[in-house]
Amino acid sequence: GQNIDQPTEMTATEGAIVQINCTYQTSGFNGLFWYQQHAGEAPTFLSYNVLDGLEEKGRFSSFLSRSKGYSYLLLKELQMKDSASYLCAASNTGGFKTIFGAGTRLFVKA
Amino acid sequence: EAGVTQFPSHSVIEKGQTVTLRCDPISGHDNLYWYRRVMGKEIKFLLHFVKESKQDESGMPNNRFLAERTGGTYSTLKVQPAELEDSGVYFCASSRTGSYNEQFFGPGTRLTVL
Numbered sequence: 001g002q003n004i005d006q007p008t009e010m011t012a013t014e015g016a017i018v019q020i021n022c023t024y025q026t027s028g029f030n031g032l033f034w035y036q037q038h039a040g041e042a043p044t045f046l047s048y049n050v051l052d053g054l055e056e057k058g059r060f061s062s063f064l065s066r067s068k069g070y071s072y073l074l075l076k077e078l079q080m081k082d083s084a085s086y087l088c089a090a091s092n093t094g095g096f097k098t099i100f101g102a103g104t105r106l107f108v109k110a
Numbered sequence: 111e112a113g114v115t116q117f118p119s120h121s122v123i124e125k126g127q128t129v130t131l132r133c134d135p136i137s138g139h140d141n142l143y144w145y146r147r148v149m150g151k152e153i154k155f156l157l158h159f160v161k162e163s164k165q166d167e168s169g170m171p172n173n174r175f176l177a178e179r180t181g182g183t184y185s186t187l188k189v190q191p192a193e194l195e196d197s198g199v200y201f202c203a204s205s206r207t208g209s210y211n212e213q214f215f216g217p218g219t220r221l222t223v224l
Contacts, residue, residue, distance in 0.1 A: 004152075035215075042114075042201065042215035043153070087153065096141065097166050098213070100153040 002026045004101035006088045011107045012078055020073045020104045022088030032064050032071045033089040033098065043087055046073070075106075083108045112136065114216035116202050122222045128190040131219045135184070135204030142185050143205075143213060144177055148198035159185060160207075192223045 003025045012018040024032065031050040035043035049055055049064035049071065061074040073086055085103040092099075115134045123129050135142045144156040156175070157167035161182035170177070174193070179185040189196055199220050203213040 033213075042217045045212050045214070048212060089153075096143075096158050097155055097168070098143075099155065100145075102152040 002090075002099050004088055004090060004099060006086075006101045006104045008102070009105045009107070011109060012075075014078055014080060014108055014110050016078050017074065017076050018078060018106065020075075020086050020088075020106065022071045022073075022101060024069050024071070024088070024090045024099075024101075026090045026092065026099055028093040029066070029069075030091045030093050032062075033087075033091060034060075034062050034071075034073045035087040035089065037085045037087060037103065039084075046086075048091075078108050080108050080110070082106065114202055114204050114214050116200075116216040116219050118219060119217065120220045120222075122224065123192055124224050125194055126191045128188065129192055129221060131187045131189075131200055131202075131221070133185045133187070133202030133204075133216060135202070136214055138206070139204035139214075140182070140207045141205040141213075142179060143203045144185070144187055145201040145203065146198050147201065147218075148195070153201065156187075189221075192221075194223050197221055197223045 006022045033048050034046040037043040047062035054063045059076045064071045085105050087103045088101040089098045117132045140161050142159040145153050147153045155169040158165045159179045162179050176188045199218040201218045202216045205213045
């Protein structure tokens with residue numbers, strides 16, 4: 001079967017660091033997306049990992065371990081505007097069909 | 111460049127009626143995807159077009175749903191007849207042809223079936 005698991009909610013403090021974990025079990029895995037979605041808006045692309053390891057992009061970093069079926073999104077220097085849902089999604093071979101997790105709602109408090 | 115647009119933004123219809131949703135992808139994007147998110151659930155893949163051809167429609171829930179992309183530009187998703195469980199947000203996304211596909215999402219159409 002195909003399954004993506006991520007925590008439902010997380011709370012963190014402004015200026016802190018937060019790590020959102022994601023585990024996946026999919027057939028024909030190609031790569032792992034992270035999207036950010038503010039309430040009532042479209043998901044916006046954050047990262048796509050195909051190879052094992054950490055990729056850094058500004059305040060956001062994403063990690064992938066293909067052998068463990070595991071990824072995480074790391075957010076540094078949290079800002080209030082980072083309060084949103086973060087969606088983990090796995091793409092199949094060819095990178096087209098994408099399976100989404102239910103999303104992690106992140107609340108950033110002052 | 112203009113983003114993915116969807117029309118309408120909201121639609122409220124009665125059970126048994128027909129609704130057609132439209133998606134205009136980013137110009138030049140050959141790949142077009144339809145997704146659906148029902149209340150409290152994850153975003154689910156419906157289908158994928160490459161230009162005008164259906165590449166993968168394994169996520170379409172049943173034959174009440176019909177997607178088209180004549181001419182390989184905009185796409186429509188028709189639900190006929192609509193049922194209560196079809197309520198949700200329908201997202202469209204597009205991407206370039208390439209080694210990986212950063213998908214750009216539209217704002218979604220919120221469909222409510224009463």
